[in-house]
Amino acid sequence: MKNRTPLLASLALSALLLAGCAAAVGAPGTAGPPSSAPTSSQGGGHGGGHHDGGTSSPRPNADGPSEAAKMVCGDQPKDRLTAILDLKQAPHTINDWADSTFTCTYHLDEGDLVISVKEAKNKATALTYFDAMQALAKDATPIEGLANLGFPAYETADGSAVFQKDSFVLQVDASGLPATIGPDAVTRNALAYQLSTTILACWIEHP
Numbered sequence: 001m002k003n004r005t006p007l008l009a010s011l012a013l014s015a016l017l018l019a020g021c022a023a024a025v026g027a028p029g030t031a032g033p034p035s036s037a038p039t040s041s042q043g044g045g046h047g048g049g050h051h052d053g054g055t056s057s058p059r060p061n062a063d064g065p066s067e068a069a070k071m072v073c074g075d076q077p078k079d080r081l082t083a084i085l086d087l088k089q090a091p092h093t094i095n096d097w098a099d100s101t102f103t104c105t106y107h108l109d110e111g112d113l114v115i116s117v118k119e120a121k122n123k124a125t126a127l128t129y130f131d132a133m134q135a136l137a138k139d140a141t142p143i144e145g146l147a148n149l150g151f152p153a154y155e156t157a158d159g160s161a162v163f164q165k166d167s168f169v170l171q172v173d174a175s176g177l178p179a180t181i182g183p184d185a186v187t188r189n190a191l192a193y194q195l196s197t198t199i200l201a202c203w204i205e206h207p
Contacts, residue, residue: 065102069117073104080198085182111176118169130164159188161196
């Protein structure tokens with residue numbers, strides 16, 4: 001993550017101050033309730049340490065996603081996305097649960113933004129999955145320093161941000177959007193990063 005640490009760190013710390021994370025969403029395959037900037041790609045290393053304090057993420061449920069995973073389609077990221085893009089109303093979403101992965105697709109006028117959470121059986125398995133994703137990602141670079149909030153993380157040049165926390169691997173994929181979006185011309189990389197840190201703040205607040 002080159003020469004962006006001060007800005008990213010500021011954004012990350014701001015996200016961590018957010019409160020009131022909502023987890024309630026509709027059943028997979030239905031629209032969620034109404035609600036809301038730099039990302040990364042691939043490279044070697046994990047770009048930082050791990051948060052070991054607090055409770056581990058809930059174990060995956062064979063019958064459906066955990067409440068923590070469903071937060072990616074909840075009010076907090078929707079509100080954040082709505083604010084960043086200055087939308088008149090919250091975007092329509094569709095969510096799905098398959099292969100231990102909860103996916104929330106945000107339908108925007110400019111294209112789809114996809115947020116997914118892979119739920120592994122434990123932290124070690126999640127890290128193995130994260131490493132495999134990073135190895136396969138195109139033009140990926142690690143997110144390092146304060147910007148990764150102490151978690152393994154990377155971003156891709158086309159607008160994806162990926163973080164591993166406990167037994168979760170979070171991916172915010174903005175590659176389906178234009179290079180810049182919204183009245184402030186936010187880059188898709190910046191958008192993916194801001195939404196990632198918003199969700200991580202929810203997970204830290206409600207582990």
